[in-house]
Amino acid sequence: MEFFLGLAMSDRVSSVATTAAPDPRAKSHWRNQRASAIAMLPLGFWFLYMLLNLPALDHATVTAWIADPLQAFLLLLFGLCALWHSAIGVQVVVEDYVGGRLHAPTARLLKLAHWAAAIAIAWSIWVIAVGSA
Numbered sequence: 001m002e003f004f005l006g007l008a009m010s011d012r013v014s015s016v017a018t019t020a021a022p023d024p025r026a027k028s029h030w031r032n033q034r035a036s037a038i039a040m041l042p043l044g045f046w047f048l049y050m051l052l053n054l055p056a057l058d059h060a061t062v063t064a065w066i067a068d069p070l071q072a073f074l075l076l077l078f079g080l081c082a083l084w085h086s087a088i089g090v091q092v093v094v095e096d097y098v099g100g101r102l103h104a105p106t107a108r109l110l111k112l113a114h115w116a117a118a119i120a121i122a123w124s125i126w127v128i129a130v131g132s133a
Helices: 007-019 026-053 059-067 069-097 100-131
Strands: none
Touching (some): 069 100
16 A cells, blocks of 8 residues: 555656656746736626626616726726636646647637637627617
């Protein structure tokens, strides 16, 4: 049992860990993940505060709220920041757990899905903000 939990296992893990060269993008990837998380804190609190203080959550009230240029801009920032954070996190999951032939197509498909969601968010907010004016 000591073989599994003791020195032999730790030697194997450390030898594997020291042979892999670190990815030069890892530092910026880590920093971007933390930056997006930090940016989402005030934006998330703003979003919850604004929704909880609306008189009603019906379509007319919410679209009137989004029609305000400042609220539309902050909502766009919140949506895009959440997608950026999601894209970085999903990329890590794909890099760690999807291998072989499926790695590249999965990464491309998920990147495309995040871009499509970003365009949908921006377009939706634009249509509501400009169409309601």
